[in-house]
Amino acid sequence: MMEVAVPLPEHDLVLLGARVIDPETGLDELRDVGITAGTITAVAAPRDRIRGRREVDCAGQVLAPGFIDLHSHCNEVAARTLQVCDGVTTALELEAGQADVSAAYNDMAAQGSPNHYGFSASWALARMSVAGLDVSRQLDAFLEHINAPDWHRRLTVSEQAQMIDLLRGSLGEGALGIGVLLGYCQESTGAEYMEVAGLAADTGTATYTHVRDFGRPDSGLFGASEVVAAALSTGAHMHVCHINSTSTRSIDAVQQLLAGAREQGLRVTSEAYPYGAGSTGVGAAFLHPDALTHDGLTIDDIFYLPTRERMHSVDRLRELQATDPAGLVIVNFLREHDPADLGFLTRAMLAPDTAVASDAMPLTHPRIRAGESTAWPIPDDVMTHPRTAGTFSRVLRWYVRELGILDLAEAVRRCSLVPADILRDVAPSMQRKGRVQVGCDADLVVFDPDTVADRATYEQPTLTSTGFQFVIVGGVPVVDGGQLRADVRPGKAVRGEVR
Numbered sequence: 001m002m003e004v005a006v007p008l009p010e011h012d013l014v015l016l017g018a019r020v021i022d023p024e025t026g027l028d029e030l031r032d033v034g035i036t037a038g039t040i041t042a043v044a045a046p047r048d049r050i051r052g053r054r055e056v057d058c059a060g061q062v063l064a065p066g067f068i069d070l071h072s073h074c075n076e077v078a079a080r081t082l083q084v085c086d087g088v089t090t091a092l093e094l095e096a097g098q099a100d101v102s103a104a105y106n107d108m109a110a111q112g113s114p115n116h117y118g119f120s121a122s123w124a125l126a127r128m129s130v131a132g133l134d135v136s137r138q139l140d141a142f143l144e145h146i147n148a149p150d151w152h153r154r155l156t157v158s159e160q161a162q163m164i165d166l167l168r169g170s171l172g173e174g175a176l177g178i179g180v181l182l183g184y185c186q187e188s189t190g191a192e193y194m195e196v197a198g199l200a201a202d203t204g205t206a207t208y209t210h211v212r213d214f215g216r217p218d219s220g221l222f223g224a225s226e227v228v229a230a231a232l233s234t235g236a237h238m239h240v241c242h243i244n245s246t247s248t249r250s251i252d253a254v255q256q257l258l259a260g261a262r263e264q265g266l267r268v269t270s271e272a273y274p275y276g277a278g279s280t281g282v283g284a285a286f287l288h289p290d291a292l293t294h295d296g297l298t299i300d301d302i303f304y305l306p307t308r309e310r311m312h313s314v315d316r317l318r319e320l321q322a323t324d325p326a327g328l329v330i331v332n333f334l335r336e337h338d339p340a341d342l343g344f345l346t347r348a349m350l351a352p353d354t355a356v357a358s359d360a361m362p363l364t365h366p367r368i369r370a371g372e373s374t375a376w377p378i379p380d381d382v383m384t385h386p387r388t389a390g391t392f393s394r395v396l397r398w399y400v401r402e403l404g405i406l407d408l409a410e411a412v413r414r415c416s417l418v419p420a421d422i423l424r425d426v427a428p429s430m431q432r433k434g435r436v437q438v439g440c441d442a443d444l445v446v447f448d449p450d451t452v453a454d455r456a457t458y459e460q461p462t463l464t465s466t467g468f469q470f471v472i473v474g475g476v477p478v479v480d481g482g483q484l485r486a487d488v489r490p491g492k493a494v495r496g497e498v499r
Contacts, residue, residue: 012036012475014052018063018446022436023413033063035442038475043438056481058446061469062408065416065434066115066443067392070094070208070271070423071241071357073139074388075104077489078374079363081114082389085464085484086454087415089443089473090116090433090494091360094208095241096142097122097179099135101170105493112489114478116443118427118496120179120208121170123196127151127185129166130159139362142181143326147283152187160192164199171199174495177206177237177426183213183223183246184284194230201236204499205426206267208239211246213286217296220247224254228261228268237267239422242359244348245278245333249296251344255351269422271357272348274394276334276341277458279305279361279385282317283325289314301332303458305364305383328364330385330458349399350406355418358391360384363462376486378462386461390454393465397453408449426496446470 011034020031020043027043034042034050042050066089073096074080083091097120098104104119124142125135131150135141145151155163167178178200182193200207207230211223223246231238240246240258247254261268282304285291292298302311304320305328311317320327334341348354363374365382374382387394392415399406420434432441445468452467464484471479476490 009051009053010034011041011050011052014050014055015058015063015446016055017046018058018061020436021062021064021409021412023409023417024435028409033436035475038442040436040438040440040442043436061446062449063444063446064412065436066090066445067415068419068434069358070355070419072360073362074360076374077111078376078378079388081376081486082462082464083360084114084471084478086390086392087445087468087471088115088392089471092118092176092494094120094176095179095210096124096139096181098138099125099129101173101175105174109493113491114489115473115491116494117491118176118494120177121167121175122179123167124181124184126163126166130155130162143281146184146281147321147325152185154187154189164195167199171203171205171498176423176496177208180207180209183210186212186285190226193226194233197230197234197236197238201234205496206237206239208241210241215291218250220250221253224257228257231261231266231268237425240270242273243270244272244345247348248333249344251348271355273358273387273391274349274398275387276336276345277330277332279328279330281325282327282329283321289317303330305329328361353418354414355422356392356395356415358387360388382462384461386456386458389456389462390465393452393467394454427494428497429494442472442475444472
């Protein structure tokens with residue numbers, strides 16, 4: 001009897017016969033993908049028949065790079081798990097950032113994360129700290145002090161120097177640039193912002209800015225102009241956060257401004273999420289009753305999440321701003337049912353090279369103090385913004401499948417390669433993400449293009465997305481065969497490198 005040699009498995013896991021989309025090379029064909037020890041080890045035509053210790057038939061599915069969220073305020077496992085169920089393999093806190101970056105990385109490593117994580121240095125918290133406020137509770141501290149008088153004052157020359165030193169120290173600890181919540185502190189000077197941008201330029205990092213509100217209907221344009229001016233003056237990479245909610249009805253002029261800046265060689269990037277409503281602390285200065293009208297807002301555009309209460313009077317709004325400034329609200333900056341506003345939102349999302357980013361929010365409940373952990377599965381009465389659970393699948397469902405205004409491969413690019421490229425200089429390790437190529441990190445999603453969808457709504461914001469067969473983080477399936485493995489936490493730190 002002749003013995004026949006059986007090929008030994010070459011890979012830990014092989015995903016067979018999927019439509020593989022690699023946004024960097026333009027690959028969009030049927031392929032088999034092999035994964036070993038957290039790395040993509042093969043991308044082969046089906047005829048080449050690679051073998052693995054585990055093999056999964058993915059016919060009819062799309063295999064793409066895992067989604068990279070540049071803008072997530074989810075620092076507890078339950079909220080990050082919601083994002084994993086939406087295909088997010090890397091979720092980064094870049095807009096707000098952290099005061100103690102080393103502690104933030106250590107804390108996340110200690111609790112474990114289902115997806116990769118990283119943090120910017122927080123301008124807001126550094127500023128609050130030198131102004132004499134306690135920022136030990138990190139993002140929660142920012143929300144608690146959001147309307148504190150010491151936050152809303154100009155810094156002295158000495159305090160500003162101390163703030164820059166704190167930010168420089170955080171960059172040395174691996175921060176992914178500098179998060180700048182400029183829109184929450186109108187009292188900060190333009191010179192202060194220029195100095196922060198100069199620090200980013202000197203260290204080869206970047207800033208991620210929530211632009212300033214100038215108290216006028218076209219504030220978004222003036223806020224974006226300040227970002228462009230800083231890029232022109234310092235040469236820093238300047239990133240504009242959630243351009244949909246800060247530009248609102250000025251989006252066309254803002255996009256023209258940013259496009260002109262890029263044509264002049266400035267590194268100015270942007271992001272957006274596919275919702276007309278935003279979310280923040282009720283104590284934000286731009287939500288004070290006197291400030292609402294210039295944005296076309298009314299009192300009943302504000303929905304207070306802890307009690308599921310729509311504002312009905314100025315007195316009630318003032319009461320909450322005084323007693324619970326950190327209380328999360330949803331604010332209808334653009335009304336999705338209005339055709340004109342829907343047009344502004346769509347054009348914000350579809351401008352060239354705009355990254356998809358969620359601005360995912362913490363979970364909130366009257367019985368849960370901000371920052372405390374929530375159990376999984378998440379109780380039905382826990383609230384957040386639906387963008388926390390549904391941003392990326394909403395793009396795939398709404399813009400790709402239903403509206404047909406975004407090609408699937410382009411949507412995948414905006415969810416993966418575009419955000420990875422935004423971080424290419426700050427964190428060189430990101431050059432191994434956002435791609436389906438041999439040698440790249442095995443952060444992958446496998447989904448059904450005909451059924452992938454968001455389920456989260458404003459009324460039920462913690463419903464998980466559907467249609468994902470696999471969400472693989474560092475080679476480990478966290479969603480496996482359509483089932484969440486809630487106890488699996490393979491996420492690793494993404495750290496910046498200063499020049």
